[in-house]
Amino acid sequence: MTKRLITPQSEKVFFFLNACLLLESSLNSLFHKQASPLPDHLSLSYFPFEHFICLFFFSLRSLLFCRSRKKVMAEEGTELSDKQKKEIAKWFLLNAPAGEIQYVAKDLKSVLNNDDVYDEAASEAFPVYNKSHMICLEMPGRFGDVLVTSYGELQGNEYLDPKTAQVAIVDHVKQVCTEVRPATDEELPTPYVEEYRCALEAELLKYVGEAYPKGSCSVYCINGKDVEGPGYDFELVAVISAARLSPQNFCTGSWRSIWNIECKDDIQVLELKGKLQVGAHYFEEGNVQLDAKHECRDSTMFQSPDDSAIAIASLIRHHETEYLASLEVVFNVWLISIPCASYRYLLTVEA
Structure with missing residues (x-):
């Protein structure tokens, strides 16, 4: 007799395992043209969860073939065009975990064995990846670091560092x-x-220095930078980027947050819209990735520059601390809910 072990405490673990099995089945279907049968209790309806986790079952070379097979399944033996190869290569580069795009690029270059295709894919993918991950680069001449973001992008490959x-x-x-x-x-x-x-x-530099040991932040004016005095609205955006890369320990992680602050002078209100994104990658025994996203809103009074800054930084600290605490609760539930080394054991047990 077989019964399910699905309890409120292990629900998120079950979602995770559903994702793994469904991905495994879909990848198998690309090779065999027919999906592997799934247990009756597994279906796409089990995917309304916020923290999307993806387990890859194949090496980079196998995955590259897997995606190309989907495009040419109806034409067995057809050679991929250079354009198709470039698009596949771009997909892998753009979906590389935080801080690992250079490793992916090295493997892709070897797999493609075509410098022209690789160079074209890299030239298109790297700028998008760097801006979406808001990477931090050291500026020559001891000017400090600059965050590569779309908010500081000027023209070509030029990026403004507002601090300096x-x-x-x-x-x-x-x-x-x-x-x-x-x-x-x-x-x-x-x-x-x-x-x-x-x-x-x-104020944000103080907060980031306390909360993120290897974090960076910048504040840009994205609307109304020509405003000369009171009576007009303008908009700032604050970005925080932190990464902890430890490939020697088989793990990497990143935190990215974007805070739009609309300064509405007519009603004396500051409106905040936050977008938080957390990524993690563990690859010692398998290949597991976490991509968690969260959005929030808040507001405060439009005051003097110093008072407004303190109020905004306090709200950002509150929302980010609250979200981080919610993630820790989820992870603790997973740790408590896993009874043995075998993931599949969580789904069924012989009675």
Whole structure:
């Protein structure tokens, strides 16, 4: 007799295992043209969970063949075009875990065995990856670090660092900053807006220094940077990026948060919209990835630059601490719920 071991405490673990088995079945179907039968209690209806976890069952080479097989399944033996190879390569680069794109790129280059296809894929994928992961690069000349984000992007491969009023020229594929130049007056906000921006950045630097040992932050003005004084609205965006990369211990992790702050002078309100994203990758015995996302809103009074900065930083600290605590609760439930080394044992037990 077989019965399910699904309890409220192990529900999220069950979701995780469903994802693993469904992915395994879908990948098998690409090779054999017919999906492997799934247990009756497994279905796509078990996917309304917030924290999406994906377990890859194949090596990079197998996965590359797997995705290409899907595109040419109806034409067995057909050689992939260079365009198809480029799109597949871009997919792998864009979906590389935090801090691991160079490892993926090295394997892809070997698998493709075509420098032209690889170079084209890399030139398109690396800028998108670097901006989405908000990587932090050291600027030459002891100017400090610059965050590569879409909010600081100027033209070409130039990125503004608001803290130092410098513009960094970035080599995306090598992930290095090659040159630095001073920002022009047109690229910077007015003194009135800069006072608010600078005050908020100072408060965030204190918070990030306490909360994220290897974190960085920047505050940009994305709307109304020409505002000269009170009576007009403007918008700031604060970004926080932190990564802990430990490939020698088979794990990497990242934290990214984006906070849009609308400064509404007419109603004296600051409206905050936050987007938080946490990524983790563990690959010692298997290959497990976590991609968790969360959005939140809040508001506070529009005050002086210093008072507004303190209020905004306090709200950001509150929401990020609260979300991190909720993730820790989920992980603790998983640890308590796993009774043995075999994941599949969680689904059924012989009575």
